[in-house]
Amino acid sequence: MTPVALPVERVREARNATFALFALAGVAFASWASRIPDAKVQLDLSAGELGATLFAMSLGSVIALPLTGRVVERFGMVRTIKAGFLTAAIGAVAIGLAIDVAHSRALTMVALFFIGAGIAGWDVAMNLEGADVERHLGKAIMPQFHAAFSGGTVATALFGAAMSWAKVSILIHLSVTALVCLAVGFWATTKALPHEATAAGAAAATRAETGERGKSAWLEGKTLLIGLVVLVAAFTEGTANDWLAVAFHEGHELPTWAGVLGFATFLTFMTIGRIWGTRLLDERGRVPVLRVSFGLAVVGAALVIFGNAPLAFIGAAIWGLGAALGFPVGMSASADDPARAAARMSVVATIGYAAFIAGPPLLGFLGDHVGVLRSLTVVGAGAILALLLVTAVREPSRAVGTDEKVPA
Secondary structure, rough: OOOOOOOOHHHHHHHHHHHHHHHOOOOHHHHHHOOHHHHHHHHOOOOOHHOOOOHEEEEEHHHHHHHHHHHHHHHHHHHHHHHHHHHHHHHHHHHHHHHHEEEEEEEHHHHHHHHHHHHHHHHHHHHHHHHHHHHHHHOOHHHHHHHHHHHHHOOOOOHHHHHHHHHOHHHHHHHHHHHHHHHHHHHHHHOOOOOOOHHHHHHHHHHHHOOOOOOOOOHHHHHHHHHHHHHHHHHHHHHHHHHHHHHHHHHHHHHHHHHHHHHHHHHHHHHHHHHHHHHHOOOOOOHHHHHHHHHHHHHHHHHHOOHHHHHHHHHHHHHHHHOOOOOHHHHHHOOHHHHHHHHHHHHHHHHHHHHHHHHHHHHHHHHHHHOOOHOOHHHHHHHHHHHOHHHHHHOOOOOOOOOOOOOO
């Protein structure tokens, strides 16, 4: 579908707002992730119990993902994004109350379910908004949006390390996060593309998914293979998000704040990889770059697991570089055909988020038997699998041209 022509300045505003929404999603996620080691201690959880607890957030995400396209069609992109960050903000405050006030694992799981659902719906909606912005710009920009997400997680992880070191309560920390989400989120949604420019794409996606135009995206072999690549990429990234700080703390016997710094190292280099990776993708292509990326993830994870503490920090940096491009490249590959972009992106995102369903309990189970640090070896196994599948994300052979591009 050819996008409705909009003034250059209007598209720039939407681009900047989309950057803000991606960064804000990183803030929302990393605020909780940076306090997972503290939550584990306060609730006195084993590795297996922590994995089962984190599963609640994953469950909320996976339930929300396939519903988001229909929600966008019915209520519009802006309302969907607002609903996402509102739900996430409420969930963040509820997590703080559940841990610091109620000291309840069950209530923590309920709160995690809601924050997971909120962030997932927000994630899909802002990716669809990003795809619309990309079409109006006439050039690739999705990896940079994901770099903004990573940048938000880096800054927030460092802030979380300071909060943990200063022994600031989880409730106060996450309440501040909720206020930031609400303030920035409401501002950014005022700058989003016009509703008709996004709702039309969502409606087309729903028709495609239900078979009104061609077969369902769930029956397309290439789409499913792209989904598997994204699944491994999400597992490679998500394992670090959930478990790296804990692994540094328990496996390398470092303080919890030092574990969060290890996590921040991972996020910093993942952000660098997403910023600079766009040029490599343009010069070398998706397949060669992803082969190197997943190889780096294997090397980095090995250094974290088998190295001493200094080598583990180096490994976290290499792991971050390796995890940088798999997810955004997979999302871009799912949108190569604009007419089917939203339907395929919904399918790919749903498959990818399955990593967040399987990851926490799998790592928790292994952590109880071999320790959290050694359980991270599954990252290498997954990355090796991805090396066999990366050809699915190869760019279309046809060249894509545009009549007009919006200046940077």
